[in-house]
Amino acid sequence: MNASEELYQEVILDHSRHPRRYGCPLEHTHCAAGKNPLCGDEYQVYLTIDEEGIVRDASFEGAGCAISKASASLMMEQLIGKHEEEIRELFEAFHAMVTDPDAQKKADSLGKLAAFSGIWKYPSRVKCAILCWHAVRNALDGHAVATTEA
Amino acid sequence: MTAPCAILPDVRPQFPCLDQTVHGKRLTYLDSAATALKPTCVIDAVSEHYARESANIHRGVHALSEQATASFENARESVRTHLNAAHAHEIIFTSGTTASINLVAHSFGQLEIGPGDEILISEMEHHSNIVPWQLLRERCGAVLRVAPMNDSGDIDRDAFRAALNDRTRLVAITALSNALGTVNPVAELIKEAHTAGASVLLDAAQALPLQPMDVQALDCDFLAFSGHKLFGPTGIGVLYGKQTLLDAMPPFLGGGDMIVSVTFDQTTYNDLPYKFEAGTPHIAGAIGLGRALTFIRELGYPAIQAHETALLHDALAALQAIDGVHLIGTPAQRRGIISFLVDQIHPHDLGTILDQEGIAIRAGHHCAQPVMAHYKLAATARASFSIYNNQEDIDHLVAGIRRAQEIFK
Numbered sequence A: 001m002n003a004s005e006e007l008y009q010e011v012i013l014d015h016s017r018h019p020r021r022y023g024c025p026l027e028h029t030h031c032a033a034g035k036n037p038l039c040g041d042e043y044q045v046y047l048t049i050d051e052e053g054i055v056r057d058a059s060f061e062g063a064g065c066a067i068s069k070a071s072a073s074l075m076m077e078q079l080i081g082k083h084e085e086e087i088r089e090l091f092e093a094f095h096a097m098v099t100d101p102d103a104q105k106k107a108d109s110l111g112k113l114a115a116f117s118g119i120w121k122y123p124s125r126v127k128c129a130i131l132c133w134h135a136v137r138n139a140l141d142g143h144a145v146a147t148t149e150a
Numbered sequence B: 001m002t003a004p005c006a007i008l009p010d011v012r013p014q015f016p017c018l019d020q021t022v023h024g025k026r027l028t029y030l031d032s033a034a035t036a037l038k039p040t041c042v043i044d045a046v047s048e049h050y051a052r053e054s055a056n057i058h059r060g061v062h063a064l065s066e067q068a069t070a071s072f073e074n075a076r077e078s079v080r081t082h083l084n085a086a087h088a089h090e091i092i093f094t095s096g097t098t099a100s101i102n103l104v105a106h107s108f109g110q111l112e113i114g115p116g117d118e119i120l121i122s123e124m125e126h127h128s129n130i131v132p133w134q135l136l137r138e139r140c141g142a143v144l145r146v147a148p149m150n151d152s153g154d155i156d157r158d159a160f161r162a163a164l165n166d167r168t169r170l171v172a173i174t175a176l177s178n179a180l181g182t183v184n185p186v187a188e189l190i191k192e193a194h195t196a197g198a199s200v201l202l203d204a205a206q207a208l209p210l211q212p213m214d215v216q217a218l219d220c221d222f223l224a225f226s227g228h229k230l231f232g233p234t235g236i237g238v239l240y241g242k243q244t245l246l247d248a249m250p251p252f253l254g255g256g257d258m259i260v261s262v263t264f265d266q267t268t269y270n271d272l273p274y275k276f277e278a279g280t281p282h283i284a285g286a287i288g289l290g291r292a293l294t295f296i297r298e299l300g301y302p303a304i305q306a307h308e309t310a311l312l313h314d315a316l317a318a319l320q321a322i323d324g325v326h327l328i329g330t331p332a333q334r335r336g337i338i339s340f341l342v343d344q345i346h347p348h349d350l351g352t353i354l355d356q357e358g359i360a361i362r363a364g365h366h367c368a369q370p371v372m373a374h375y376k377l378a379a380t381a382r383a384s385f386s387i388y389n390n391q392e393d394i395d396h397l398v399a400g401i402r403r404a405q406e407i408f409k
């Protein structure tokens, strides 16, 4: 497997072509935008969180590269049923995996998200992988916009 | 200098940067519109300055300073020759195109532009020829007008003429679009602007590497360009301005070198060009830029253009022959630059896959978001061609795109 094939694994291509949990729901409790002004990627993420802090619904929509879209799609699948605090922990774990080569060992615990474990080798693309994650964290924090240039 | 059948020699050996592999592959550099590679003669000129005559200019009485001053002023003369400016003091060294345009926005803006006065730009400008005018608009209440382009990527000439009026003080326009490769008919645009009583600033950042710009023949009032796009160093550029305008304009930055005498009550400004060159300039950069322009003149524009025209022709044909590749913009006259899209592959993903094949292209909005907005796109892939590119580069690009299509199929 050469580098391009390692980056564009089947699971990433699949989720970029057929993003899961894609679209704007009728109702949500939290939402935020994720923007990367450098490449023009622009997404919205929507969460419905109940009184206990558990995510009942999660979806996203928008346009961008395969990496950003697949990352958002794979993330959305993992959010359902998780507590806000667990999502923050997941953010930290994913962030560590995509930026720090030494954090690779932890990739196994991230399930399908491990598809992004090699992306730290492409510094210009890390922002794509993390874009909607920032948006979700901002939605939890009550901020409307996440940008990669903040 | 107009050789009847000019042929460019193989200049690749003169560009040491080409002599390397990237990700284990031959480097295919198709991003010269972002910055051009540097020939050995320029690298040597810069390092010789640092190695043998590193000294400040215009203020030393010692030998090294005099030598450095002479080299710096020789560089200015090389720029003057290149642009066919009437006087060397009409050549002001800046840090680049962006700084040159900002200088005009501040100084010419202060001199000539007030509330209700108009600045006319085009839809295909680089952000550096948009934002300084928006800032000026905020400072002085001027009006910023935009001449639209049509879908081919050419300026709408009727709309341009219609936008000119007796309040137009300045037309600021690019000679060559960095996003589409459009060559603008600047000689005609300048005539129309002058007829309306407006001055003209040409953004020659992309044009000057590929075509001669004779400021007297064009009769442009200002011209801005960057060294790094024409084989020179980064951090150095030029503002050409007509003497009468530069003389009338107030200084932009204040500091050393731009004064004759300073007391706390009053400061007398220095003559041109020093009035606009406050502080220690990028001396080595200017020397490198002077050498880069000499390098271009030695090759000659006819040979450069013959090479580039043939290459662009082949590249356009090769790209159009690939299923799923779409060219963005079909300007009447194009040079050096091709923007394109590949079905189902975001430009950024294409850029990453090509990079793994050793191919450097640009992916994004190319600092020309209004152009992207015109085509309702967020980004394009852009390949740009220079004197060191050859058929092999085109073959690699085509193979790289096919490889990306395979991965994404």
Ligand SMILES: Cc1ncc(COP(=O)(O)O)c(C=O)c1O
Pocket: B033, B034, B095, B096, B097, B098, B099, B126, B128, B129, B174, B176, B177, B178, B203, B205, B206, B226, B367
């Ligand atoms: C048409 C055009 N104008 C201006 C600029 C800005 O040049 P610099 O960044 O060197 O100031 C560029 C560079 O990309 C350009 O292509």
